[in-house]
Amino acid sequence: MRIAVPNKGRLHDPSVELLERAGLHLVDGADRQLYAQTVDPDVTVLYARAADIPEYVADGAADVGITGLDQVREAGVDLVDLRDLDFGRCRLVLAAPEDDDSVTSVADFEGGRVATEFPNITRRFFEEQGVEVDIAEVSGATELTPHVDIADGIVDITSTGTTLRMNRLEIVAEVLQSSVRLFAREDTADAEKVQQVDMALGSVLSAEDKRYLMMNAPEEALDDVKEVLPGMGGPTVMDIAGSDDVAVHAVVEESAVFETINDLKSVGASDVLVTEIERLVE
Structure with a gap:
């Protein structure tokens, strides 16, 4: 499968960085080359002008393309808008x-x-x-x-x-x-590999502005801890060997971390650890 990405300009670096963060690391291919292999032997990156990418995808030279909605509208080609990649607005x-x-x-x-x-x-x-x-x-x-x-x-x-x-x-x-989107032809949009790439990119975007919280808490305070956590669904709770405390893990919005930590401390949580999330597959 070939992914067309902008070969230069303000959209090039964010596009390549997103692929890297999604696990599609480039293993060769300098910016001035036309192609670059990735760690997935079935996925190749094709460098092209952002304005040419819609035609590349429509004509079959690439299976999917990363470019601006404005470029697709200007080209006048009929492509499937798979995902807003949330940059280049x-x-x-x-x-x-x-x-x-x-x-x-x-x-x-x-x-x-x-x-x-x-x-x-x-x-x-x-x-x-x-x-x-x-x-x-x-x-x-x-x-x-x-x-x-x-x-x-x-x-x-x-x-x-x-x-x-x-x-x-x-x-x-x-x-x-x-904004910059992931586009595909209608006949390739549902292909397994295209869906895998779409999911990988989506997992990076889902992880942005979220943080992973880990903490210890007395078991009797668990209900209060659950009330405090504004995370995605219920937190993960695990026993700690040799302790009456439990370990609580949860994903929360970055904007809520400061207030959440203070509230957790007030209900008895301790040893709170906050880490970034690279990818989140929902």
Whole structure:
């Protein structure tokens, strides 16, 4: 099975790191090579441009792909969205010069020109709005086009809006919310190996922001300890050889650890140990 991942840019390192954390360690293949083997002899990583990955998957060059939803929508291919990988979040927005009082809504672009690196998404957006525009496809410096009379506005990616503000542009409408996802073709989405990879990636995401708590507690305080723990289901309780105490293990949200430890101590728990969780298969 081949997994297509971005070969460079801001999506490359998080994609490779996620595969590594999921246990699909790369055993060879430098960033500039096209392929890399993994510890699973049946799984190969294919490096490609993020924008090309949807076509790679759709055409069968890769079985699954890791890329942004925006790239799949722009490519216009029909893929199965298996899982949101929870990084690379951004928005595609329609923006216009902040000092242009004539443009305050999507309808105000009627008959105008919009510059973008995403012509297909932009075209569909305006068609859905019933607004006719001329689309100017650009390959960079999109934010400059309204200031040099190339376009009346732009459709571009933003994460925080800082770049738009620096270029004196104001958001008029949101076109698309995007994040990096795991995609597959419909005919491969249910394949055993694809499901195994999906589960492995999901186990890493499930473990994020969770911590494993281990502690000792008097057996008579066990009910109080259970009341305190806000974990996933009931805690695991084990006898301790040569002691009247029991060992209690539980998974809790990281945000609740501070308060939980204080509450556990107040009901008699001791020797509380907190550890990170690498993977959690639910």
